[in-house]
Amino acid sequence: xxxxxxxxxxxxxxxxxxxxxxxxxxxxxxxxxxxxxxxxxxxxxxxxxxxxxxxxxxxxxxxxxxxxxxxxxxxxxxxxxxxxxxxxxxxxxxxxxxxxxxxxxxxxxxxxxxxxxxxxxxxxxxxxxxxxxxxxxxxxxxxxxxxxxxxxxxxxxxxxxxxxxxxxxxxxxxxxxxxxxxxxxxxxxxxxxxxxxxxxxxxxxxxxxxxxxxxxxxxxxxxxxxxxxxxxxxxxxxxxxxxxxxxxxxxxxxxxxxxxxxxxxxxxxxxxxxxxxxxxxxxxxxxxxxxxxxxxxxxxxxxxxxxxxxxxxxxxxxxxxxxxxxxxxxxxxxxxxxxxxxxxxxxxxxxxxxxxxxxxxx
Amino acid sequence: xxxxxxxxxxxxxxxxxxxxxxxxxxxxxxxxxxxxxxxxxxxxxxxxxxxxxxxxxxxxxxxxxxxxxxxxxxxxxxxxxxxxxxxxxxxxxxxxxxxxxxxxxxxxxxxxxxxxxxxxxxxxxxxxxxxxxxxxxxxxxxxxxxxxxxxxxxxxxxxxxxxxxxxxxxxxxxxxxxxxxxxxxxxxxxxxxxxxxxxxxxxxxxxxxxxxxxxxxxxxxxxxxxxxxxxxxxxxxxxxxxxxxxxxxxxxxxxxxxxxxxxxxxxxxxxxxxxxxxxxxxxxxxxxxxxxxxxxxxxxxxxxxxxxxxxxxxxxxxxxxxxxxxxxxxxxxxxxxxxxxxxxxxxxxxxxxxxxxxxxxx
Numbered sequence: 175x176x177x178x179x180x181x182x183x184x185x186x187x188x189x190x191x192x193x194x195x196x197x198x199x200x201x202x203x204x205x206x207x208x209x210x211x212x213x214x215x216x217x218x219x220x221x222x223x224x225x226x227x228x229x230x231x232x233x234x235x236x237x238x239x240x241x242x243x244x245x246x247x248x249x250x251x252x253x254x255x256x257x258x259x260x261x262x263x264x265x266x267x268x269x270x271x272x273x274x275x276x277x278x279x280x281x282x283x284x285x286x287x288x289x290x291x292x293x294x295x296x297x298x299x300x301x302x303x304x305x306x307x308x309x310x311x312x313x314x315x316x317x318x319x320x321x322x323x324x325x326x327x328x329x330x331x332x333x334x335x336x337x338x339x340x341x342x343x344x345x346x347x348x349x350x351x352x353x354x355x356x357x358x359x360x361x362x363x364x365x366x367x368x369x370x371x372x373x374x375x376x377x378x379x380x381x382x383x384x385x386x387x388x389x390x391x392x393x394x395x396x397x398x399x400x401x402x403x404x405x406x407x408x409x410x411x412x413x414x415x416x417x418x419x420x421x422x423x424x425x426x427x428x429x430x431x432x433x434x435x436x437x438x439x440x441x442x443x444x445x446x447x448x449x450x451x452x453x454x455x456x457x458x459x460x461x462x463x464x465x466x467x468x469x470x471x472x473x474x475x476x477x478x479x480x481x482x483x484x485x486x487x488x489x490x491x492x493x494x495x496x497x498x499x500x501x502x503x504x505x506x507x508x509x510x511x512x513x514x515x516x517x518x519x520x521x522x523x524x525x526x527x528x529x530x531x532x533x534x535x536x
Numbered sequence: 537x538x539x540x541x542x543x544x545x546x547x548x549x550x551x552x553x554x555x556x557x558x559x560x561x562x563x564x565x566x567x568x569x570x571x572x573x574x575x576x577x578x579x580x581x582x583x584x585x586x587x588x589x590x591x592x593x594x595x596x597x598x599x600x601x602x603x604x605x606x607x608x609x610x611x612x613x614x615x616x617x618x619x620x621x622x623x624x625x626x627x628x629x630x631x632x633x634x635x636x637x638x639x640x641x642x643x644x645x646x647x648x649x650x651x652x653x654x655x656x657x658x659x660x661x662x663x664x665x666x667x668x669x670x671x672x673x674x675x676x677x678x679x680x681x682x683x684x685x686x687x688x689x690x691x692x693x694x695x696x697x698x699x700x701x702x703x704x705x706x707x708x709x710x711x712x713x714x715x716x717x718x719x720x721x722x723x724x725x726x727x728x729x730x731x732x733x734x735x736x737x738x739x740x741x742x743x744x745x746x747x748x749x750x751x752x753x754x755x756x757x758x759x760x761x762x763x764x765x766x767x768x769x770x771x772x773x774x775x776x777x778x779x780x781x782x783x784x785x786x787x788x789x790x791x792x793x794x795x796x797x798x799x800x801x802x803x804x805x806x807x808x809x810x811x812x813x814x815x816x817x818x819x820x821x822x823x824x825x826x827x828x829x830x831x832x833x834x835x836x837x838x839x840x841x842x843x844x845x846x847x848x849x850x851x852x853x854x855x856x857x858x859x860x861x862x863x864x865x866x867x868x869x870x871x872x873x874x875x876x877x878x879x880x881x882x883x884x885x886x887x888x889x890x891x892x893x894x895x896x897x898x
Contacts, residue, residue: 187632188557194870195550199888207885229598236591236611238644243616245607249598254605258618258640260647266878270549270646274872278620282600284632285622294873298881327875330882354879361883508556510636511656513689516628517716519660520692521723523569526561 188512191504193291193494200503201494202295208338211331213497215303215339217489225459227251228485232439240264241272248484254280255488257293273297279491289495290507293487300490301482302331305410306339309384311461311468312433312476313408317383318343323375323397324389324413325349325358332386332412333358337367340384345369348378350389376402387421388412400425405473411445412480422477424448430477433458433468435486444479455479550874553866555653555856562865563856564657570700573693575859577665577701579851587821589613590847594801602626610846616642617850619655635659641853651857652869655849662852663844664693667772668701671746673823673830674795674838675770679745680705685737685759686751686775687711687720694748694774695720699729702746707731710740712751738764749783750774762787767835773807774842784839786810792839795820795830797848806841817841 193201202210221228227250234245241262248255259275266272275293280286309317320342322329329347336342345367347355352371359369372378375397379385385407387397400423403409409430413421422445432455434440441451458478460466469476498504513522555563564572583590589612596607603624610617621637628634637655642648671679682704684691691709698704707729709717714733721731734740737759741747747769749759762785765771771792775783784807794817796802803813820840822828831838860866875884 192869195873196870196888198873199885202885203889207882231596234593234596234607234609236609236616236644238613238647240645241647243611243642243644243647245596245609245618247596247598247607249605251600254598256607256620258649260642262645262647265646265648268646270648271872271874271878274648276649276871280605280622282598282605283602283624284627284630285600285603285605285624286627286632286636287620287638292871292873295881295885326879327881334882357877357880357883361880361886507554508558509638509654510633511557511560511654512633515719516633517688518719518723519657519689520569520696521719523561523564523657524723526558527565 187286188508188510189506190287190290190509191498192507193289193498193504195292195295197503197505198292198295201497201501202299204501204503205497207299207331208334211299211303211306211335212338214300214490214493215307217493218300218304218486219307219462221485221489222459223463225463225485230436230484233484246484246487248488249282252282253488253492254282255491257297257484257487259293259297277487277491279495286510289491290509291491291494296490296494297487298328298331300486301328301412301480302335304486305332305386305412305478305480306335308433308458308478309336309340309408309410312478313340314383314406314469314472316341317408319346319382320344320384320386321346321348321378321382322386322388323348323378324387325354326388326390328388328412329358330361332388332410333362333367334365336384337365342384343368346372346378346380346382348372348375379403382407384408384410386410386412389421395421396423397421398426399423400429403475405475407475408469409475409477410480411477417442417447420445420447427477430475431456432477432479433461434479435481435483439483440479440481443481445477446479549648550870550872551868552649552652552871553860554869555651555860555866557654557657559865559867560654560657563859563863564661566863566865567859569661569693570696573661573665573668573697574700576662576852576855577669579855580662580666580848581669581824583847583851584821585825587825587847592798592846595846608846608849610850611644614644615850615854616644617853619659619846619849621655621659639849639853641857648872651853652871653853653856658852658856659849660690660693662848663690663774663842664697666848667694667748667774667840667842668697670795670820670840671698671702671770671772674840675702676745676768676831676834678703679770681708681744682706682746682748683708683710683740683744684748684750685710685740686749687716688750688752690750690774691720692723694750694772695724695729696727698746699727704746705730708734708740708742708744710734710737741765744769746770746772748772748774751783757783758785759783760788761785762791765791765837767837769837770831771837771839772842773839779804779809782807782809789839792837793818794839794841795823796841797843797845801845802841802843805843807839808841
């Protein structure tokens with residue numbers, strides 16, 4: 175639908191397509207979460223392959239005792255995109271979300287926004303999409319079983335993306351809270367995946383070619399110890415996403431070939447926090463672009479130390495922008511002042527009364 | 537009005553108040569542009585007085601051959617605010633605006649946005665509000681006549697703010713295009729201001745205690761030459777707002793006491809570009825806070841070298857946020873995903889179908 179908010183009749187130039195949470199869900203349902211994530215993965219792969227064509231900036235954070243608000247901008251010659259995202263762990267105590275987000279995509283040539291969208295759901299989709307994309311280059315061929323340790327909000331998306339993009343058939347789920355695993359199994363009941371709920375992390379990784387860790391622990395934790403991880407596996411480490419938070423024992427990292435998004439960011443936020451600042455890593459974009467090797471042997475342990483980067487959001491925004499014309503699941507916001515005479519902004523305000531009728535009627 | 541976009545029934549936490557261009561005009565009309573600007577000026581004065589309590593960041597720019605897109609964030613202990621603004625001079629050739637903007641205000645304690653608003657009109661209001669506020673500290677007492685050189689989109693707001701906050705009664709208007717002056721005079725016809733259209737800048741500044749320059753020239757131009765400016769006047773230099781663009785002859789600057797928002801920004805973007813990097817200036821916030829003197833003599837030439845700063849946008853966002861409950865001129869956006877179980881984001885998408893009905897109906 176393309177409902178427009180009440181407005182006399184500004185030119186179409188004044189309107190910016192808006193995807194509400196409700197319409198994001200409609201878009202996901204319209205094509206299916208798996209197709210959506212595959213599409214986002216394609217855009218991420220395209221964009222990472224031209225990594226050097228982007229203006230890449232570090233996140234711009236604003237810190238409070240309760241959490242952080244970040245702006246994550248990225249741009250190329252055609253588009254400027256940014257995501258607003260917050261992280262406030264204490265929010266759940268008052269029924270609010272720990273993380274929420276929204277984003278904007280604009281044309282570099284005009285500066286006009288072309289898309290304004292919720293990004294809480296979209297971020298979950300793009301994170302899983304890039305995990306599965308990285309695994310296509312890093313996981314053992316014909317992997318069938320994935321262990322997923324931490325069965326929270328991101329775990330469903332991870333399982334579905336790996337099923338769709340890698341052909342995973344079996345999920346071995348573990349969470350410190352059994353209810354979380356039951357929730358995950360219930361949501362995946364009709365997905366075609368066989369979900370086994372496991373009582374321990376050791377049990378979960380039994381026979382898994384891929385180990386996904388996506389716990390919400392906000393401390394230095396050790397979800398996996400060295401002796402648990404056999405040769406040849408791919409570790410998809412999603413959880414570590416801020417300074418002071420890791421999931422893997424340092425010895426595992428030392429046995430692994432580590433792949434990252436933006437090295438300087440991962441060294442601060444990812445599992446890499448535990449290693450020396452000059453520990454060798456491979457940039458994922460180089461693997462996608464064929465400039466660096468992914469998995470090179472059956473015994474190698476590969477590790478994607480995921481923390482999330484602005485270009486993944488940029489790619490997700492581009493994907494949604496291209497998807498909307500076919501689904502029609504968006505609204506239009508009267509966001510940009512568009513006076514007939516650009517020099518007469520005040521005149522537009524002064525005379526809008528006539529076209530709008532009594533403002534009390536609003 | 538508080539129309540809500542179609543959505544089953546998410547908690548109020550999912551909604552973010554949105555002020556469209558239409559509703560911004562309704563808000564301005566509801567209380568009047570002069571009252572609105574006086575209110576914004578009060579908030580700017582409050583915020584500048586506690587300057588040191590802000591986390592101040594330089595603008596984050598993304599440059600294209602056609603123009604620039606900037607994010608302007610600022611935060612204190614309570615609020616985070618940012619403005620998105622673009623500047624693309626070539627846009628007018630295709631019927632688009634050179635400058636458009638929107639902004640967001642959020643609670644630092646939760647990271648949740650509390651206001652999303654258009655900022656094209658709001659920026660014009662806050663710019664004039666701060667010009668008049670600065671003039672209260674810098675202009676000759678009992679100033680009655682203001683010359684305004686450059687009669688474009690910002691000029692109306694400047695004249696109204698100076699009438700309301702300083703008691704200006706007479707406007708002497710000059711623009712290189714007479715049509716622009718006629719437009720300004722027409723818009724101010726019922727404002728109570730006496731507007732005289734002048735044929736030259738020299739004519740315009742005749743007898744003026746305050747000289748406002750607000751031309752759109754994108755080059756180094758000399759709107760005022762040294763011999764035109766007598767002692768004792770206050771110069772309100774608004775136009776210079778990017779590197780490579782100035783309005784005043786260097787000799788005028790050398791005779792003036794110069795007041796600025798953020799020195800490092802003004803030295804790059806303002807009239808200050810013409811002077812040595814260490815030329816003494818006074819920070820406006822210190823004048824508002826009583827930590828530095830404004831005008832100290834009748835013969836002194838005071839110059840506000842205005843380029844605009846993020847805290848002014850922060851103050852404007854706070855003002856609108858506090859104004860909305862009384863006017864009701866806003867809508868609510870379904871922007872924040874708010875699943876019943878924070879861990880069940882995918883379940884919310886999966887089961888939203890039932891509550892929303894067939895998504896094709898959207």
